[in-house]
Amino acid sequence: xxxxxxxxxxxxxxxxxxxxxxxxxxxxxxxxxxxxxxxxxxxxxxxxxxxxxxxxxxxxxxxxxxxxxxxxxxxxxxxxxxxxxxxxxxxxxxxxxxxxxxxxxxxxxxxxxxxxxxxxxxxxxxxxxxxxxxxxxxxxxxxxxxxxxxxxxxxxxxxxxxxxxx
Amino acid sequence: xxxxxxxxxxxxxxxxxxxxxxxxxxxxxxxxxxxxxxxxxxxxxxxxxxxxxxxxxxxxxxxxxxxxxxxxxxxxxxxxxxxxxxxxxxxxxxxxxxxxxxxxxxxxxxxxxxxxxxxxxxxxxxxxxxxxxxxxxxxxxxxxxxxxxxxxxxxxxxxxxxxxxxxxxxxxxxxxxxxxxxxxxxxxxxxxxxxxxxxxxxxxxxxxxxxxxxxxxxxxxxxxxxxxxxxxxxxxxxxxxxxxxxxxxxxxxxxxxxxxxxxxxxxxxxxxxxxxxxxxxxxxxxxxxxxxxxxxxxxxxxxxxxxxxxxxxxxxxxxxxxxxxxxxxxxxxxxxxxxxxxxxxxxxxxxxxxxxxxxxxxxxxxxxxxxxxxxxxxxxxxxxxxxxxxxxxxxxxxxxxxxxxxxxxxxxxxxxxxxxxxxxxxxxxxxxxxxxxxxxxxxxxxxxxxxxxxxxxxxxxxxxxxxxxxxxxxxxxxxxxxxxxxxxxxxxxxxxxxxxxxxxxxxxxxxxxxxxxxxxxxxxxxx
Numbered sequence: 046x047x048x049x050x051x052x053x054x055x056x057x058x059x060x061x062x063x064x065x066x067x068x069x070x071x072x073x074x075x076x077x078x079x080x081x082x083x084x085x086x087x088x089x090x091x092x093x094x095x096x097x098x099x100x101x102x103x104x105x106x107x108x109x110x111x112x113x114x115x116x117x118x119x120x121x122x123x124x125x126x127x128x129x130x131x132x133x134x135x136x137x138x139x140x141x142x143x144x145x146x147x148x149x150x151x152x153x154x155x156x157x158x159x160x161x162x163x164x165x166x167x168x169x170x171x172x173x174x175x176x177x178x179x180x181x182x183x184x185x186x187x188x189x190x191x192x193x194x195x196x197x198x199x200x201x202x203x204x205x206x207x208x209x210x211x
Numbered sequence: 212x213x214x215x216x217x218x219x220x221x222x223x224x225x226x227x228x229x230x231x232x233x234x235x236x237x238x239x240x241x242x243x244x245x246x247x248x249x250x251x252x253x254x255x256x257x258x259x260x261x262x263x264x265x266x267x268x269x270x271x272x273x274x275x276x277x278x279x280x281x282x283x284x285x286x287x288x289x290x291x292x293x294x295x296x297x298x299x300x301x302x303x304x305x306x307x308x309x310x311x312x313x314x315x316x317x318x319x320x321x322x323x324x325x326x327x328x329x330x331x332x333x334x335x336x337x338x339x340x341x342x343x344x345x346x347x348x349x350x351x352x353x354x355x356x357x358x359x360x361x362x363x364x365x366x367x368x369x370x371x372x373x374x375x376x377x378x379x380x381x382x383x384x385x386x387x388x389x390x391x392x393x394x395x396x397x398x399x400x401x402x403x404x405x406x407x408x409x410x411x412x413x414x415x416x417x418x419x420x421x422x423x424x425x426x427x428x429x430x431x432x433x434x435x436x437x438x439x440x441x442x443x444x445x446x447x448x449x450x451x452x453x454x455x456x457x458x459x460x461x462x463x464x465x466x467x468x469x470x471x472x473x474x475x476x477x478x479x480x481x482x483x484x485x486x487x488x489x490x491x492x493x494x495x496x497x498x499x500x501x502x503x504x505x506x507x508x509x510x511x512x513x514x515x516x517x518x519x520x521x522x523x524x525x526x527x528x529x530x531x532x533x534x535x536x537x538x539x540x541x542x543x544x545x546x547x548x549x550x551x552x553x554x555x556x557x558x559x560x561x562x563x564x565x566x567x568x569x570x571x572x573x574x575x576x577x578x579x580x581x582x583x584x585x586x587x588x589x590x591x592x593x594x595x596x597x598x599x600x601x602x603x604x605x606x607x608x609x610x611x612x613x614x615x616x617x618x619x620x621x622x623x624x625x626x627x628x629x630x631x632x633x634x635x636x637x638x639x640x641x642x643x644x645x646x647x648x649x650x651x652x653x654x655x656x657x658x659x660x661x662x663x664x665x666x667x668x669x670x671x672x673x674x675x676x677x678x679x680x681x682x683x684x685x686x687x688x689x690x691x692x693x694x695x696x697x698x699x700x701x702x703x704x705x706x707x708x709x710x711x712x713x714x715x716x717x718x719x720x721x722x723x724x725x726x727x728x729x730x731x732x733x734x735x736x737x738x
Binding site (some may be wrong): 055057058059062067070079083087152155 | 293295426429442449453455457458
C-alpha cells in the first residue's frame with residue numbers, strides 16, 4: 046500500500062514536471078509568416094552641427110582656463126537626419142531622425158524592421174545629413190534577391206560615407 | 212477574483228492532501244520548493260560551466276558537445292538546469308497566487324510580499340541571460356527581442372540590437388559578459404530570497420526530504436524522457452522565423468511583435484506597480500497588536516517560541532519583578548493571530564478573577580472575552596451530545612451558526628480552555644476546527660495545537676482531559692460539508708462513550724467570583 050502510494054506520488058509529480066518540460070519549448074512560435082523575410086534599416090550616424098564653428102580670437106583663448114583652451118567654438122547641437130527607403134518604387138519609410146542626447150549632440154539612430162515576402166526587389170535608400178533643404182547627401186539603389194527567412198540589413202558606414210547592403 | 216482563486220486552490224489541495232498527506236503536499240511547500248529548485252539550478256549551472264566555452268562559435272559547439280556526447284551526465288545536468296529554472300518560475304507564480312488567494316499579503320506581511328517583486332524580476336533576468344549563452348536560434352531571437360526592448364528605453368546611446376544583425380558586430384567578449392551576468396544576477400537573486408524570508412519565523416527553505424527525493428527522481432525521469440536541446444546554431448544572416456519558446460520565461464516576447472515594445476514595458480510597469488502597492492490597497496483590515504501585561508508575565512518566552520511572525524522578543528525586566536526578562540511585542544510585525552495568548556501559561560480560564568487577565572492578550576479579543584463567548588455559546592447547547600466547536604475564522608467552521616466560538620486561529624485557545632469546558636460541564640465534547648492542514652492561515656497554528664494536545668509542546672493539555680471527547684478537524688473554508696460530517700460523526704461517537712468523569716475541584720460559581728487583589732503570574736487558578 047505504501048509503495049502504491051509512493052508510486053502515485055511519483056507519477057503525479059513526474060506528470061507535472063513533464064508538462065513543464067513540454068511547455069519549455071512547445072508550442073513553437075513563428076515570428077514572421079512562412080515565405081517572408083526581414084529587411085532592416087539601421088544605422089547610427091551624426092549629422093552636421095546646426096551652426097558653423099567660429100574661430101576664437103587670441104584674447105578669448107587667453108581668457109579660457111589653460112586646460113580648456115581651444116581654437117574653435119563649435120555649437121553642440123546637431124541637425125536631424127532625414128532618411129527615405131523605397132522598395133519597388135514605393136516609399137515604405139521616411140523619417141526625420143533627431144540627434145540623441147540631452148544636449149542634442151549625439152548621433153541620430155534608426156532601427157526599423159520591414160517584413161516582406163521573398164522575391165526580387167528594387168531598393169532605394171536616401172539620406173540627408175547636411176544643411177540643405179532639398180536633395181540628398183547619400184543614396185544607394187540596388188536590385189536584390191530576397192530569400193525567405195533572410196535578414197537583409199541596410200546599414201551606413203560613416204567612415205566610407207556609403208550605405209552598406211548585406 | 213480572490214474567492215475564485217481560493218476555491219480553485221481548495222479544490223486542488225484536497226486531492227493533493229489525500230495523495231501526499233498534509234506534510235508532503237507540494238502546494239504547502241511552494242516557497243521551500245522554490246529554494247530547492249534554485250539550488251538544483253545553481254549546482255547544475257556550476258557543473259555545466261566546466262564544459263561551457265565562451266566564444267561565438269565555441270559556445271554553441273560546447274553546449275552541443277555536452278548535450279550529445281556527454282548526454283548521460285552533462286546532458287542530464289543541462290535538462291536539470293532548464294527544467295528546474297522553469298519549475299522555479301512555476302513555484303514563484305503559484306506561491307504568489309496562493310498568498311493572494313489566502314489574503315496573506317497585507318498588514319505586517321507587506322515585507323515578504325513586496326520583496327517578492329524583485330525576486331520575480333531577478334528570476335526572469337537570470338533565465339533570459341541563460342538563454343543567450345546557448346547561442347542557438349532561440350538565443351538569437353531572445354538576444355534580438357531583449358535588446359530591442361532595452362533599446363526602447365532612452366538610456367542607451369547606440370541600439371544594442373545592432374550587435375545581433377551581423378556576425379562582424381559580435382565578439383566573444385559578449386559571451387564573457389553574459390556569463391558574468393548569468394552568475395551575478397542569480398547571486399543577487401539569492402540575496403533577495405534571503406531578505407524575502409527575513410521577517411518570517413521558522414521559514415520553510417527546505418522541502419521535506421521525501422518530497423525532495425520524489426522531485427529529484429521525477430526530474431531525472433523527465434530529463435531522460437525529454438532532454439533539453441538546442442535549436443540549431445544562430446545565424447545572424449537569417450531570421451529565426453520559428454522558435455520553440457520557453458513559455459515560462461518568455462511569454463511576453465511574442466507580445467513585443469503584437470503590442471510593440473512600449474506597450475510591453477507599460478504592462479510590466481503596471482504589473483510591478485500593482486503588485487508593489489497591493490498590501491496598502493483597501494480594504495485594510497488590521498486588529499490591534501497583542502499587548503503584554505507585565506503583572507502576569509514571568510518571562511517564560513513561550514510566546515516568543517510560538518509566534519509565527521517573530522513579533523515578540525524577550526527584553527530585560529522593567530517592572531522590578533524577580534524575573535530576568537519580559538516579553539515585548541513589536542506591533543509592526545504582529546498580525547493579532549492570538550497564538551501567543553494560547554502559548555502563555557497565564558492564559559487559564561480557571562482563574563477566579565472576574566477581570567480575567569493573562570500575560571499576553573489581544574486588546575480586540577481578550578482571554579476574558581473568549582471565556583465569556585465560550586460560556587455563552589455553551590449555554591445554548593442542547594441535546595444528548597453537546598459539542599462545542601472552537602473554530603478558526605479562516606477554516607470551514609467559521610460560518611457555523613450554532614455552538615461555535617470563532618477565533619483568529621485555533622492556537623489562540625490555550626489547552627486549559629478545553630479542560631475548562633469539559634470539567635465545568637459546559638459541553639460534552641470539544642471540536643477544534645481549523646484551516647486545511649496544509650494551508651494553515653497563520654502557518655503554525657495547526658502544528659502548535661496538535662503538539663500541545665499531544666503533550667509535546669508547552670503549554671500541554673492536561674492528562675486528565677479525556678481525549679475521546681476532543682476532536683481536531685482541519686478543513687478549508689470550502690470544505691464545509693466535510694467539516695459538518697466530521698462533527699456529526701464525532702457527536703455519534705460520543706453517544707457510545709461512558710459518562711464523563713472529569714470534574715473541576717472548584718465550584719462552578721468560582722468562575723464569576725470577583726477577585727480580591729492582583730494575582731501574581733501562574734500562581735493562581737487550578738489549571
